[in-house]
Amino acid sequence: MGHANDESGKQQVGRVDSGEGGIPMKALVFDAFGDPKTVIACKEQPSPPLDADQVRLKVLASPVNPADLNLVEGTYGVKPPLPAVPGIEGCGEVIESRSPAFETGDRVMLLHRSGMWAEEVVVSASSLFKLPPQIDPLQAAMLKVNPATALRMLTGFRTLPKGSWVVQNASNSGVGRSVIQVAKALGLRTINLVRRESLFEELKQIGADHVLLDDASAVDLAREIGGDSAPALALNAVGGDSALRLMNILGSGGVHVTYGAMGRRPLKVPNGLLIFKDLEIRGFWLTRWIDKAPREELDNAYAFLAQEVAAGRLEVPVDSTHELGDFLAAFDRLGSADRKGKVLFAPGI
DSSP states (O other): OEEEEOTTSOEEEEEOOOOOOSOEEEEEEESSOSOHHHHEEEEEEEOOOOOTTEEEEEEEEEEOOHHHHHHHHTOSSSOOOSSBOOOSOOEEEEEEESSTTOOTTOEEEESSOOOOSBSEEEEEGGGEEEOOTTSOHHHHHTSTTHHHHHHHHHHHSOOOOTTOEEEESSTTSHHHHHHHHHHHHHTOEEEEEESOGGGHHHHHHTTOSEEEESSTTHHHHHHHHHTTSOOSEEEESSBHHHHHHHHHHSOTTOEEEEOOOTTOBOOOOOHHHHHHSOOEEEEOOHHHHHHHSOHHHHHHHHHHHHHHHHTTSSOOOEEEEEOGGGHHHHHHHHTOTTOOSEEEEOTTO
């Protein structure tokens, strides 16, 4: 496995090295864009030597995220050089280091795309964040994307006083659950829209203040809940009519943040909501924030999230774990109607 630079110029691991040498290790590789089930193969390849300030990691776990599949399909915001290894986030253990900042046995997560669907990766020390040693590696593997997306959206668009209302759709998603738990830690209250009433109690148990069906009744019910303190922040991962409901729930001058498009429907923004409510329509892409944010901001954000995970206050449900060679079963599980959480590859656990 060799090295490449992503669109920001930062070092990225994920290119497949055809050279000889190195201890063989397994990785999931694709050399053409398309259906992950058909273009991905589990291959053995040499693990590269370390350069100065680099670290070799044993990959403990890496989740299967929609963005990973989009990357393989060629529909993500960037396209990696081919052949490539997916896996935009994960948790690893240092097994060799040429950096004074990391020692053998350190648990770390990666801040940049690093081809984590592999048994090992070699990365620049500057792309790593050191984790508390007691942290659950499965939860740590999911720390980079969903919890950070939740925290950044809750704090990066408005300064919300404690007790403020936030409204969101797709509340049972990985980000949605993280929003509920992170908001609770920040002293914020949440109104959560979902498609099934059977989710109400489950989300309340992790800290949701109110859970409503994402249908025409949600607007009046949410307005009644908020009263004179209508939400100033709405988080949208669906689009279409669901996104429009969030706009109608928002108070005047509120901000509507879109970070996903699960419903595959565009936003409908009536002129009146812009003119008379003065809504702000924004988008959020975690990759852009990570690439542009000062390192101190990233360290502070992930230190807070890691502390919440280690204390058991922030947790994402896990449906199943898989070996790399079991990737077809992992993809099947991802699309299963009875899936109860995230699907992860866990080659090092």
